[in-house]
Amino acid sequence: MSTIEEYDCIVIGAGVQGSFTACQLAKQSRKTLLLEQFVLPHTRGSSHGQTRIIRKAYMQDFYTHMMEECYELWAQLEREAGIKLFRQTGLLVMGPENSESYQLIKNTLQKNKVPMAILNHDNFCQHIPNVNLAVGNGAVVDLTAGVLYADRALKTVQGQFQKLGGVIRDKEKVIDIKPGPVVTVSTSAGVYRANRVVITAGPWANRLLAHTGLQLPLEVVKINVCYWKEKVPGSYDVKKRFPCFLLTEGEETKDHIYGLPSNEYPGLMKICYHMGSETDPDQRDKQTDRSDIDILKRFIARCFPGLVPEPAVVESCLYTLTPDDHFVLDCHPSYSNIVIGAGFS
Ligand SMILES: Cc1cc2nc3c(=O)[nH]c(=O)nc-3n(C[C@H](O)[C@H](O)[C@H](O)COP(=O)(O)OP(=O)(O)OC[C@H]3O[C@@H](n4cnc5c(N)ncnc54)[C@H](O)[C@@H]3O)c2cc1C
Known part of the structure; x- marks a missing residue:
């Protein structure tokens, strides 16, 4: 009989959002599992490709303020991994x-x-x-703006996560989520339990949220x-x-x-x-x-x-x-130990 693996946190979706979340959790010494439906790396979501723009030029002040910390986190990752991820071009x-x-x-x-x-x-x-x-x-x-090397960044942050003891299971599609004080997550290959779950499934967010009785206007x-x-x-x-x-x-x-x-x-x-x-x-x-x-x-x-x-x-x-073009980053309205990050485009 197979045993159920237990984690502090499970992150569903290994795009840029899930991979960076998992890495931050591992830095805080949380035993973390990162689940991905496809074999990594893949090109079927939103995070693939060589380049992305990073900038402080936004219409809203709060994004410009957030970018201060964001640039610092990118620089920190570059230092820790010894790799160049950003080129300033304006x-x-x-x-x-x-x-x-x-x-x-x-x-x-x-x-x-x-x-x-x-x-x-x-x-x-x-x-x-x-x-x-x-x-x-x-x-x-x-x-201050420039180019981020996106594919390289994803590989780097996933590598850092693993160095910190994080576990990545790719080719494991999440097929069910059972909310509760301890959340049970079933995949095409196994069953896992965790105190907290983060759903960062990009375009598939609503498919997963359906297991928790929630649908977002995505x-x-x-x-x-x-x-x-x-x-x-x-x-x-x-x-x-x-x-x-x-x-x-x-x-x-x-x-x-x-x-x-x-x-x-x-x-x-x-x-x-x-x-x-x-x-x-x-x-x-x-x-x-x-x-x-x-x-x-x-x-x-x-x-x-x-x-x-x-x-x-x-x-x-x-x-x-999302209808107003701002992303969703919040706890599930019914289950505070399920965190949702969605609508990032
Ligand atoms: C053409 C284009 C250009 C862009 N340019 C910029 C830019 O210049 N600057 C910028 O800041 N942003 C840019 N973006 C936006 C940015 O790329 C996205 O905001 C970001 O990639 C979203 O990442 P994500 O992790 O939310 O989604 P994704 O990368 O899609 O990750 C979600 C992951 O969840 C996995 N998943 C889904 N369902 C399951 C399941 N049931 N079980 C297991 N795994 C599952 C998926 O396979 C996927 O890997 C651009 C996006 C695009 C498409």
Whole structure:
């Protein structure tokens, strides 16, 4: 007869949120199990890919404040693991000068004294070559921002977790959660018990929460992750510290557009539309909407004259959205020993 393993904490989902949570729990000497449905590493959730933007440029002060601690935690992980995870490039924010989102971001940077540069139409080209600033658009640069090496970060934090005695079981899908003072978690391979459970299942959050009688207003969308070819290789290269960028929503686009300097595929810059079409996380390949790519093509033809306005590579990733676009980080309303982290896109 198989025995039931006991832990202080079980974290369900080994994406960026679950893996960092598990590592922090292990640092606090909690006996922790991290469960993942797929074989690690995998590309079927939200955390895969080589790069992500990190920034202090947000519309709300509280995110800018949180980022202080966040940058410190990233630096700490780099020191502990002896690996480089962050490259400072700055983030160029462009948007209609009088639009609410652009003004909010600019104000947040100014109010919180974040190192920044305000550009105008006269000095823009000198600082940001190969980009056209649209008439009526303003531009500021969050100088603290940059690129996080996402896949490398995930591998690193999972490694640190294991060094601290944490246990990772991948290829183990959680199929049932029985709440109680001690929570019982059943997977495709075994049964575990813990005093506390953290659910960080990304796009699958509601599937797991259903076992606890809770559903959150989450929408899962597929994002087309597009890479665009440089006409002259190196024009938008991370090594030359070409910045990440964000175009806030305006007349041209309902949602914002963002991009990262060429890195993972030499000579290709990643530029995406910050919205996609609804999908079931297990059926995402059936979602074939590419209307976002048409928006991106028009934007690139107008603003990035050094890129071929036709994507050279299109990959996919999932966003999990809440109605107000802020994430959910809370205890379960009925079971205080179940913690939920969801809707991080
Ligand atoms: C294209 C794209 C670009 C982005 N760019 C940025 C950016 O520049 N900057 C930024 O800050 N953020 C960015 N994000 C957002 C960021 O990547 C996400 O917020 C983050 O990856 C969410 O991580 P997560 O751990 O919540 O979800 P996930 O990575 O999806 O992890 C959830 C995990 O739970 C597992 N799981 C689910 N159900 C079960 C089960 N029953 N049993 C066991 N395991 C299970 C899944 O397999 C998965 O591995 C971007 C996202 C995308 C898609």
